[in-house]
Amino acid sequence: MKTQVxxxxxxxxxxxxxxxxxLARAGWSDVMLLERDELTSGSTWHAAGLLPLFNMSYATTHIHQYSVEFxxxxxxxxxxxxxxxxxxxxxxxxxxARMDEYQLYxxxxxxxxVPYEFLSPKEIKERWPLVRTEDLKGALYHPTDGYINPADVTMAMAKGARQRGVTIERKWQADGYEWKGDHWDVTLTKMVEKGGNLVPSDEQVVVSAEHVVTATGNHAQRTAKLLGIKMPAIPVEHQFIVTEPDPALVEYRKNGGAEHPVLRDADAKWYVREERGGWxxxxxxxNAPARFAYGVPDSFRADLFPLDLERIEEEYMSMIHRIPSTEEVGLKDDFNGPICYTPDGNPLVGPAPGLRNMWLAEGFSFGITAAGGTGYYLAQMMVEGEAEIDMASLDPKRYSQHWMTTEYAVKKNExxxxxxxVLHHPDEEREACRPLRTAPAYDRQKAKGAQFGQVNGWERPNYYGPLDAPERFDHDARSFRRGGWWQYAVDEAKAIREGVGLIDATAFTKHVVRGPGATAFLDWFTCNKLPRVGRINLTYALTGAGTTRTEYTIVRRGExxxxxxxxxxxxxYDADYLRKAAENKAGEFGYVEIQDVTNQWGVFAIAGPKSRDVLREVIKDAEPDTALSNKRFPWLSARDIELGMCPVRAIRVAYTGELGWELHHPIExxxxxxxxxxxxxxxxxxxxxxxxxQNWLRQEKSYRAFGTELGRDATPAEADLPRFIDLSKEFHGKAEMEAKGIRSKCVTLLIDGPEDADPWGREALYDGGTKVGRLTSGGYSVVFGKSIGMGYVSPELAKVGxxxxVKMQNRLWDCEIVEDSPYDPKNENIRVDG
Structure with a gap:
């Protein structure tokens, strides 16, 4: 065995x-793959092998599409x-509602x-007469989809890897990981057969590896413990059954009928496919239970759990309803095995939190579908420094080491x-494990009708509904169009444009960066000029590929x-990148202290033409009438003020684009x-x-948001933010950003869409019959009285007028590119004096 790779x-x-x-195909010639048992002996062996392209995630859809083609x-x-x-x-x-979901997808x-077509019930019946269709509204059909043999595709990839120089070692278990400063020492133990079990032997070897990738499937919790980290990848039982041959199906195929596509009755919660004349x-x-929350027993190999037919009786009966010929067909085989999940269903792919050159590829609930694309894009991240698509939505650090627990992962994965x-509404808020992280004002907000969303575990008001609303009002208000919450959001947006509104922004991430090397480090780390003491600046940290890694508002409190x-x-996600960057540059810039103070400071944002009037009533100052004036408290500045008995770090900035302040206060x-x-x-x-x-209002000002307009697939220049890029200085990613040029450009659009719906920020944009871009954000503009969106288009089309x-509800609707910040483009309202 190699001992250095x-x-x-x-x-x-x-x-x-x-x-x-x-990795081998990308040019790394010295790669070794390790398996504790036999290849495919984990969840791969009992996977059904489906390749569903359907996914609401932009990154995951790319991953699945790559797999199917690969x-x-x-x-x-x-x-x-x-x-x-x-x-x-x-x-x-x-x-x-299900058809609305398919149209949005x-x-x-x-x-x-990804190619697709919509079919009517009549068209379904004409193609596949065994399917009952009279109670259907229609269907979404992917012609390039299908199923694959999991063992065969894995062995084919293994052979391809060997042909490209990869060494594959079986019956070796990773039992220890130690970072040595420039490589990992991984302790491996030889596994041997004993009484039908796989047990460790006394034979061990240490392999030195510059990079390590863990793809340990059901053993993810063991991996996490060895690495000293947390990750919410825990398996859940998944059952599927195989029937005896169905005489009607056999006859249909005998008479020249084409094989049925993989059938999914989403409202009945099942998939069905043909299998040797049966289904x-x-x-x-x-109520499918999570398993192995604290590790897989040594005795569990390619094993299964007992089938629980009572638990799936409803789904079984609905299959008989949809395919009546199955009523008299017996059961041939059954499977109930562990399939790894994460709380949001997306895998954990990317750098491990706090560790260097340690990469995670864990938590795959659709592992066969995602395997090909994950290998491709993760190899890009490792070899080239960044993938061609934004992989942030899959980053393992979206679940914090500070609050994510095993019980949380179990309940959320179930x-x-x-x-x-279940219908995947874009305004969906799931209920398990909530509330968990609450700011002190949570109960007061709830009493005022707040309907909450969850952000990084925090409860944050999405909108304020009626005080007499039932506990599940937010659930009942969801829709793929304008949900029951829509009018409440309209009234809130108008209040800020016309009067004054108060927003809880406590969930903001907050870091203090200080020390003798802080200024030099941040000047290199971010692309804009650093602010003067007492002032603020908006800036961006770039990836090594020149794309946007993080957006920061920087307040300079001292030299x-x-x-x-x-x-x-x-x-x-931000803390990890910030700390690692500072550590990398410690020898060049000197000591930098970084503190995550998110939990120490609450934030209220007050905004609107009357916001100054409200604050004047409570500010304690020798001259309260002028304390908030432009002369004493100008736009884009920060001051320590006192509101009643509360000391406040006030920042004169407003994400809504109105006169306003962020009030950062001791959370207690x-x-x-x-x-x-x-x-x-x-x-x-x-x-x-x-x-x-607030999301609608920021679009009226063309304020880009991280995770939508800003991400690792576009540079700040492509986001059309030249005023926040200081090309006179050197900063991380500058050369790579300039080398990329402008491949696409961010624009704001006003949309003459349907009367009952707004875009959600995932819609395709067309010039005639040619796709030229996509929306990244969408919503409603109370100022213009129509839908609004932001997105990226080909550079030659990125001009006002x-x-x-835009594609919505399976139709094309007119839209027009407008000037940046279509509301108050000169920022007169936000600078108003008083």
Missing amino acids: KALVVGGGAVGTSIAYH YKTLEEETGLDAGFFVVGNLRMAQTD ATTAETCG ILGPYER ECYEHVY DEYYLVSAGAWSE MQNYLWDLLLEAGERHGMKLVGARA QTLK
């Missing part, structure tokens, strides 16, 4: 073999048949180049499994002390400050405002 991949399932293959090439390269049956995938809909498919039924039922076929504010959803004083502001605000008609209205079409 460039990259060690731990885990010999479909995901691990794909990663090893793609698997078709393996036989020519390796001589092994990967067992790919391109039969299509038919997603049936029993309700109009279809726009994501278009932006990723495979795979349900996603309620919920995620149950929700595989070498800075307060950094970034997106609330990305706390550990939050309830006091809340009560103080509400009492003063009542005299000025102040309205409580949630995140959904350009008319385009």
